[in-house]
Amino acid sequence: MTTNKTTIRTGEKAEVLITGITHSGAGVGRYHGLAVFIPGTLPGDKVLAEVLEKKKNYAVARLLEILEPSSCRLEPQCVHYAACGGCRLQHVSYKEHLRLKTGLVQDSLARIGGLGEVVVGETVGMEHPWHYRNKVHFKVEKQDGRYQLGFFEEGSHNLTDFFSAGNCRQPGCLLVDTGLNQLASLCGTLLNKYGGDLEREPVFFRHLVLRKAFFTGEMMAVVVTGSRDWPREKDFASELMSQQPGITSLVRNIHTGLSGEIMGKEFRLLAGRDAIYDRLAHLTFRISPDSFYQVNPLQTQILYGKAAEYAALTGKETVLDAYSGIGSIALYLSQQAGKVYGLEVVSAAVEDARHNAVLNKIGNAEFLAGKVERLLPSLAGQGLRPDVVVLDPPRRGCDQEALITVIAMEAPRLVYVSCDPGTLARDLGYLVGKGYQVREVQPVDMFPWTHHVESIVLLQKQFVTNLRG
């Protein structure tokens, strides 16, 4: 029987030339006309793969052998690369990796947003794309008679232990700041020392969340426990604080619920201050344990610089920063604006933003707590007509109610910051359908070696720009 796309079977071995990449970082090629997704491959590779799953329009296969490598193929540097799955592009040269990310954004805009004519700028990369993360959350699991710290392997609940004795060749994650890796390793040792007898009533540790302010060097550790009791909590805290002088904030979070959130609602300060302080450009920021803060400080400066360029402020404009976190973009733009508003749902982040305005002696910023989709209509109802709206939503993008109100407010300029090209494309498509024009799209590599990419986009309202400008 001749093989064609309908007779392909699972278990079949396929020779595939990879010609593209998916949004989750897998290589894509064709086998008898059917698209085949093969993780761990990249355009230019010729590979032998085993079909694992066959659907009507595509198949998923497992890489067995690289028959001819792409000229852009690299030996991954991380010893955990294969098991961890977090760095899905570590086998791709950095130059090619940036080119692929630009392509991913371009492809989303065309396919999802119907914006094939929009030109996407080249992704801005990093000079040293390692140890760039200022935050990490390690999963804590009981395995082989001890608490282990690491990440779940892709698609499973098996933990890749990043700090066991067998992994001493590379303790920690290559994307994470080296000071945070050292702190994680020490925390792992002390959780084992003070976590209780693993056989009888051990403490249920869920996560270890670590943060570092790159500019000030301050570090924060949040130990997330699933149980309330932790008899030796004080011993843990005092030994950690004495052994690691850089740690300025040690917090316990109690998360007894079933939700998949990393942290629960209850925080307890164990030692030091309840927040860390960092500097970004000319500003100082307080960052509380549950507030969002961009994870790559060097690239954040590039991102915020672009936001200022796109906002094109002259000193008198009203700026609305939707999804404002600790107020960083609003405060960054405040010196060139008449008035800035920030809208944010996490109340601790709103408190940080208000505190940050005072800390930086900024008097023209106002921060409101609540969901953007609720606050915006009420601000519009009160007659607020911003000149610039910054949208920096989480991965799921903007709620349609929020976009409807932004359109009704007729802001001449929108600056859309996104970490998900798919939802960005969806929202841009909607805004373009309602009279906005995409002027510039600039991807910034905030997450080197992973398949994630940040983009910043300038949109302008057609016609109204002239009337109001």
Ligand SMILES: C[S@@+](CC[C@H](N)C(=O)[O-])C[C@H]1O[C@@H](n2cnc3c(N)ncnc32)[C@H](O)[C@@H]1O
């Ligand atoms: C990608 S972060 C951006 C934060 C900030 N612009 C920055 O650069 O650090 C998205 C923020 O939106 C907040 N958020 C998520 N959903 C929201 C909603 N429906 N309304 C208001 N804020 C929301 C999150 O808590 C988070 O602080």
